[in-house]
Amino acid sequence: MPESRTPAxxxxxxxxxxxxxxANHKVDLDIHRGEVLSLLGENGSGKTTLMNMLAGIYxxxxxxxxxxxxxxxxxxxxxxxxxxxxxxxxxxxxxxxxTAAENIVLGMDEDVDGKHVGKGKLxxxxxxxxxxxxxxxxxxxxxxxxxxxxxxxxQKQTVEIVKxxxxxxxxxxxDEPTAVLTPQETEKLFNVLRNMREDGKAIIxxxxxxxxxxxxxxxxxxxxxxxxxxxxxxKDTNAQEMTNMMVGREVxxxxxxxxxxxxxxxxxxxxxxxxxxxxLLKLDDVSFTANTGEVLGIAGISGCGQxxxxxxxxxxxEIEKGDxxxxxxxGSKTSLIGVNPVEIENKGVALSFVPxxxxxxxxxxxxxxxxxxxxxxxxxxxxxxxxRKTPKNLAQKVVNDLEVVTxxxxxxxxxxxxxxxxxxxxxxxxxxxxxVLLTAYAVRGLDINASYTIYDLINQQKERGxxxxxxxxxxxxxxxxxxxILVLCGGKVSGIVDGRTADKNGVGLLMTQVGGEAVG
Amino acid sequence: xxxxLVTFLPRAVVQSIPLLLGCIGETLNEKSGSLNLGIPGxxxxxxxxxxxxxxxxxQSAGENFNSVLGVIIPLVSCLIGSLLMGLLFCxxxxxxxxxxxxxxxAMTTFGVGVGNFFGGSIIKLTGSEVPSIAxxxxxxxxxxxxxxxxxxxxxxxxxxxxxxxxxVAIIIALITAYMLKKTRVGLELRAVGENPATADAxxxxxxxxxxxxxxxxxxxxxxxxIYYVLDYASGVxxxxxxxxxxxxxxxxxxxxxxxxxxxxLEALLFGGLYILYLYIPTGMDFAVKELYKMLPYxxxxxxxxAISLRNKHENQPPEGLGLPYFREDR
Numbered sequence: 001m002p003e004s005r006t007p008a009x010x011x012x013x014x015x016x017x018x019x020x021x022x023a024n025h026k027v028d029l030d031i032h033r034g035e036v037l038s039l040l041g042e043n044g045s046g047k048t049t050l051m052n053m054l055a056g057i058y059x060x061x062x063x064x065x066x067x068x069x070x071x072x073x074x075x076x077x078x079x080x081x082x083x084x085x086x087x088x089x090x091x092x093x094x095x096x097x098x099t100a101a102e103n104i105v106l107g108m109d110e111d112v113d114g115k116h117v118g119k120g121k122l123x124x125x126x127x128x129x130x131x132x133x134x135x136x137x138x139x140x141x142x143x144x145x146x147x148x149x150x151x152x153x154x155q156k157q158t159v160e161i162v163k164x165x166x167x168x169x170x171x172x173x174x175d176e177p178t179a180v181l182t183p184q185e186t187e188k189l190f191n192v193l194r195n196m197r198e199d200g201k202a203i204i205x206x207x208x209x210x211x212x213x214x215x216x217x218x219x220x221x222x223x224x225x226x227x228x229x230x231x232x233x234x235k236d237t238n239a240q241e242m243t244n245m246m247v248g249r250e251v252x253x254x255x256x257x258x259x260x261x262x263x264x265x266x267x268x269x270x271x272x273x274x275x276x277x278x279x280l281l282k283l284d285d286v287s288f289t290a291n292t293g294e295v296l297g298i299a300g301i302s303g304c305g306q307x308x309x310x311x312x313x314x315x316x317x318e319i320e321k322g323d324x325x326x327x328x329x330x331g332s333k334t335s336l337i338g339v340n341p342v343e344i345e346n347k348g349v350a351l352s353f354v355p356x357x358x359x360x361x362x363x364x365x366x367x368x369x370x371x372x373x374x375x376x377x378x379x380x381x382x383x384x385x386x387x388r389k390t391p392k393n394l395a396q397k398v399v400n401d402l403e404v405v406t407x408x409x410x411x412x413x414x415x416x417x418x419x420x421x422x423x424x425x426x427x428x429x430x431x432x433x434x435x436v437l438l439t440a441y442a443v444r445g446l447d448i449n450a451s452y453t454i455y456d457l458i459n460q461q462k463e464r465g466x467x468x469x470x471x472x473x474x475x476x477x478x479x480x481x482x483x484x485i486l487v488l489c490g491g492k493v494s495g496i497v498d499g500r501t502a503d504k505n506g507v508g509l510l511m512t513q514v515g516g517e518a519v520g
Numbered sequence: 521x522x523x524x525l526v527t528f529l530p531r532a533v534v535q536s537i538p539l540l541l542g543c544i545g546e547t548l549n550e551k552s553g554s555l556n557l558g559i560p561g562x563x564x565x566x567x568x569x570x571x572x573x574x575x576x577x578x579q580s581a582g583e584n585f586n587s588v589l590g591v592i593i594p595l596v597s598c599l600i601g602s603l604l605m606g607l608l609f610c611x612x613x614x615x616x617x618x619x620x621x622x623x624x625x626a627m628t629t630f631g632v633g634v635g636n637f638f639g640g641s642i643i644k645l646t647g648s649e650v651p652s653i654a655x656x657x658x659x660x661x662x663x664x665x666x667x668x669x670x671x672x673x674x675x676x677x678x679x680x681x682x683x684x685x686x687x688v689a690i691i692i693a694l695i696t697a698y699m700l701k702k703t704r705v706g707l708e709l710r711a712v713g714e715n716p717a718t719a720d721a722x723x724x725x726x727x728x729x730x731x732x733x734x735x736x737x738x739x740x741x742x743x744x745x746i747y748y749v750l751d752y753a754s755g756v757x758x759x760x761x762x763x764x765x766x767x768x769x770x771x772x773x774x775x776x777x778x779x780x781x782x783x784x785l786e787a788l789l790f791g792g793l794y795i796l797y798l799y800i801p802t803g804m805d806f807a808v809k810e811l812y813k814m815l816p817y818x819x820x821x822x823x824x825x826a827i828s829l830r831n832k833h834e835n836q837p838p839e840g841l842g843l844p845y846f847r848e849d850r
Binding site: 055057058076077078081087089091093094095096097098102103105106107108117118119120121122147149 | 702704705707715719720721722723724834847
């Protein structure tokens, strides 16, 4: 839509390719001062790449960038600062062993008064004073002398914001700033952003969460597969319209929950007690049964034992007390205690485990897709040579079935975007036709479409008669997807509720106090 | 006991300086994120380059040997030799992003080969009876002592009896430590080594920093090589005599926890431990000698255990150590 004001930033016809992958194709984008623009798109739709070109990390192959109507070349991060552009990256750009102040002044060749300074003696006192002033102005809480490794995630993010403000940026780019924040911290951040908008700054925020788009932004720009699809005024649109534009087709925004069929006990956990290596009680007398053809959701605030529970079941945790039984179709029980993951598999017990840290525990970043598939199959076969053909076909199948965006099955996994990495991991686990599927945060960092693909996969497994244990962080999703929800609180089972009848407040209460008031 | 110290300490000091210079060079490399295992080779090339310069000058000057030129020429040729090695390492690991470990190890093998080739060639040229080159005049120029040391008895012997290069080395250590800790260029260099992506986003030119400081580091390490020949060995070059001092210098980097000012003292400990076997009567028991030679490495292992147990962030190697950086890599 035409506007009379000159935009703070105009991007015209921007194209960027990485090898054969087109990350952005002829993208046009305008950002005005005093506005918050949300950049919306699926994983791998080129949002971050586009913004990195404004921040000087990447250089466009084609196209032009205008700042306040003047054409500019941004060929390095330094050029971006000079034009008043500051980006807060998704992965923080902070040196851990430096203090906040050292990180903030890093790379600057001007002192607090704007005078040029040499590479000589480092003055940290006057920048610290200026940092405190900025903090007072916007209500931040940053100690300039604190080391970054001592900071919480939200503190680190605050340092990043102060850093760009310190450099006098008036065009701010935030790449998925809320992905790592609690709801309270997010609200605090949004208040800061609103203050800055009042201040006349232009703000671009990349996010997957539609309710955040609605809460904070004035306009929404939508990218799909690297192309600019359109711009909407936030108050005139709704979640359904944004999703459809983002995905390119009609997407249903409610999760299916097929009725469980043929429900039989499959996994029986009784009195499970686990201690961490430093002696803390992580799971305390946990008992429950997971049934075939059913999704058992696990809810709880982070660190209340979900990870230990899944690891205990899959044989990665040492267990202090209690037992875990796998129940065969004919009702015979096999204990899984003291059995390593390979033996669990050999016994005919199939546990598929999607770890929380997908690149740390699930996949090897430098290996390609087929080799990562092979991590599950290399023990099969008798020849001393590995069978490469089956994993390759499997990788191809996962790519096709789950619509993984990749150059091919011989691309190293680290080159894939987060959502696609997740799909590869979940795809591999499901392809093993498990009888018990354990997933932890299966949709973390995924866009809406990819999340729904994963929910569908989980439901397919459930209909196949798999016992699914789904550890999730989004209560709404847990309530829509799970048949039963087990709520953990400080390592104890706080309650097991029916997913169809439970309400959000009740589960929330159970998460914070054992038994809750609703039940107790 | 006192007389033992007066004879032992000066030898330990002279022994420690090549280690210290190598350590400062490697520390600068590592602070820029480069695990340069080519430092032993760089020191070796630095040594032979200096020897070549000194040899040519001694041959051409003959009777008219000028002490100032006799110091400057070997130093400059040493710096050029080690600079070339530094540039080679930079080109391979920074520009071409080759694996640092492989490149470094190859450069050590290469450097020792280059040194032995030229060393052997010069020995052949001189037609000497023994397989070594003696550079008496140059060494004498290098070992010029402080004039007042003689008059101060054993204090003078222990503190002031060394060649000027010894004091230069300690001053380099102190300047490097100050540079790393207190200056803007030091902050930026450390940022490059810790987290190149962060430094890049902060507008720091990563490749320029790496090239500059790897080369400066290599030149400092190279001086260690020439110091060994002209000071410690009194101007006698024999092939392979430099031994494993290059590796000891790298061990010293860890032992000093990447702090050149600490390294100045700890080099003395390393140097002392390294030659202790010469001063302990072990008779003909070579096995025991070898056990003594192990001591510096044992000390390094103990230090590694200590810093790993304490697990203090400041005492860890730079986070980006050994990793190539490419901005558009994903």
